[in-house]
Amino acid sequence: MNFPDEFQKQCIDLAQKLIGIKAARFHITDPHMHKKGFVGLNVKNEMEKKYYNKLEYIDPMHPSKFEDTNTTVISSNTIMPHTKWLNSVFYQDFIKPYGYVHVADMFFRNHGKIIAILTLLRDDSMDEFGSKDLDTMRNIQPFLEYSLNSIYLPARISEREFIADNYxxxxxxxxxxxxxxxxxxxxxxxxxxxxxxxxxxxxxxxxxxxxxxxxxxxxxxxxxxxxxxxxx
Incomplete structure (x- = not known):
């Protein structure tokens, strides 16, 4: 319903200050692991449409692949060798055309289910996400996850109940x-x-x-x- 855009923007701003990025995408997900409630930094709407239309299901970093794990942070260079990433269809068709190279994702859960993803992007002027960057992401993830569950879920449940009761x-x-x-x-x-x-x-x-x-x-x-x- 009324997604917490300001919270998402603040999370992106925090990541930009602590980690260093060129772009970011923060998504709220639905129970079927599709992304919605999008807030972005230097990410065009056409990029989101392209992802939804044909590239979501070849995403090697898709959250569904990590749903049944305790993983909170991943990056393109930790899920596969960098050369393999550069040669992947997903990178060639989706990441490269927009000028980005390195990707990192932070997952947020509720009762074990991923409810949001913060995607961070770097271009070729920046280094890949290193161990220090990933450690920083892991350190801030619990606080952001707690905040998201405190802000987003109660509001969403309340709004759905309000609409259902009234209409x-x-x-x-x-x-x-x-x-x-x-x-x-x-x-x-x-x-x-x-x-x-x-x-x-x-x-x-x-x-x-x-x-x-x-x-x-x-x-x-x-x-x-x-x-x-x-x-x-």
Whole structure:
């Protein structure tokens, strides 16, 4: 719903000061390990769309690969030799075209499930993420994870309950609404929820009369306004 953008921006700012980066992407994830609630530094929206559309599932650093581990920090140079990374399809098609070379991820969990990822990027003017950098990331990860769980999850649960109680939306309709509020288009919603595009449209057609709106733009505007009022 109303993702904690300011918290995400502060985390990126902290990483920039402590570690040194050229760009960053902070994502809130859904239960199916898809990324949403994106806040970025020097990362264009087209990069996110490209990732969602065809490159997410060849990402060697995808969080689903680390879901059942205790890993909190990884980097491109720790998951594979640097030469192999440079020759990978994911690097060639996704990282290199935007001028970046080195990548590091910090995972945040709730009850063992990854709920957010902070991705840090460096270009070829900077060194790869070394042991000191990774140690710094591991040292700040517990505090950021605690803060995220204290800020994000209670707010998300509260907002979903508020919408469900006021408008009688089903859980799946809430999922569709949540993606719509994060800025996703119908095609992206369908892909992320693993449903067909017509099914997304059907859910939206069911949501509109419940909330007394006639379009997605009206829907987003009204729900965000009421969430802001509820947050007081």
């Amino acid at each position: 009688g939306l089903t859980n799946r309709e809430l999922d569709v609404l949540e993606y719509a509020l994060s800025g996703a288009d119908n095609k992206t919603i369908a892909k992320q929820l693993n449903i067909s595009l017509p099914t997304v449209r059907t859910h939206l057609q069911h949501i509109y009369p419940k909330i007394d709106v006639h379009s997605t733009n009206e829907l987003i505007s009204k729900v965000l306004r009421e969430l802001n009022i509820q947050a007081g």
